[in-house]
Amino acid sequence: MSNKIKVAFLSNQIGLGGGSKSLLFLLKSIKDLDFQVFLFATHCSSKEMLDEYKEYVESIKIINLPEIISAQTQTTKSSKDPLILTRINESLIVEFANTLNLLKINILHINTSVFSPIYKIIKTHTQVKIVSHIREWINWNGIYEKQTYIIKNILEYSDAIICISDPIAAEFINHPNLFIVPNPFDFESFKNLNINTDNIREKLGFDKTHCLVGMLTFRKSKGTMDFLKAVSFLKSQKKDGEKLKFIVIGGIPLKFDLLYYVRKLLGKDLFPYEVNYFLKKNKLMNEGVFLGNRINVEEIINCFDIAVSPTLSGDPWSRMIIEFMALKKPIVATGTSEYFVKNGVSGFLVKP
Secondary structure (H helix, E strand, O other), X not given: OOOOEEEEEEEOOEOOOHHHHHHHHHHHHOXXXXXXEEEEEXXXXXXXXXXHHHOOOOEEEEOOOOOOOOOOOOOOOHXXXXXXXXXXXXXXXXXXXXXXXXXXXXXXXXXXXXXXXXXXXXXXXXXXXXXXXXXXXXXXXXXXXXXXXXXXXXXXXXXXXXXXXXXXXXXXXXXXOEEEOOOOOOHHHHOOXXXXXXXXXXXXXXXXXXXEEXXXXXXXXXXXXXXXXXXXXXXXXXXXXXXXXXXXXXXXXXXXXXXXXXXXXXOOOOHHHHHHHXXXXXXXXXXXXXXXOOOOOHHHHOOOOEEEEOOOOOOOOOHHHHHHXXXXXXXXXXXXXXXXXXXXXXXXXXXX
């Protein structure tokens, strides 16, 4: 009979984002410890990441649970949305609690702040210890009804709370078991790193005379448009502006076609079309590359001359910051927290 401690990890995403990657590193780090590990997630968008997770857990199950989101990836308007608890399906939470009991789980590690609706029911239906791993900056745009609900539930029902930075931890400072643990980085990934940046630059259409500025996300809230506006401005101001080129990882612009009107009618994100329009208007179509989503970004980051994190919320402590620093890149980031980036020393911090 196994005496291993049974730990269930709960995530809202198995994908290529920072939260998924950080959880994978955590699972790798406890592989040889006396744990029996199970993974539950509400969404899966990457088969590659799913396959990697399978190496480190007993089982993976995609489930349905209610979520309430307040994070810097949202717009300022959506962060103030009213809290509507009547939409929460409590039977789904009870079903999950029963699954935890059936597996005889000892610890539930919740890898995000979005599952605040489940805490009370999990505590009343199971004997598990809850560890909340807060990666989102819940109050980035202020404290409203939604943020109050999230913070209250996490504070009241968590046996321990882990936050990835000081600003995120501020709302949980009175919890008796609060720990601030930065996102991890796997330096083992450097073992197979192609250090021939000239060769990679050439494949991307650049040479050693170009100054490459790059960012790792393609999203309005992450400041992609501001990044492109800055590139356009610098190219217009500098005498050698033609040498400035850009790289954006995480998405690609879309040309205007019939699908644009379908997406608009369905209320889908039109940001990729906005980017395409901006590039054409400002003659940037041939001044950089968009590389879409990818698992291993280290070789591309290693080609950057300057790494940029222009998030609209101003959170210079994300996974991309850690990856930039691990590869010794000078950083320009929005925000004021010097938790990682020391202004004027390891990079520059500017207002969003």
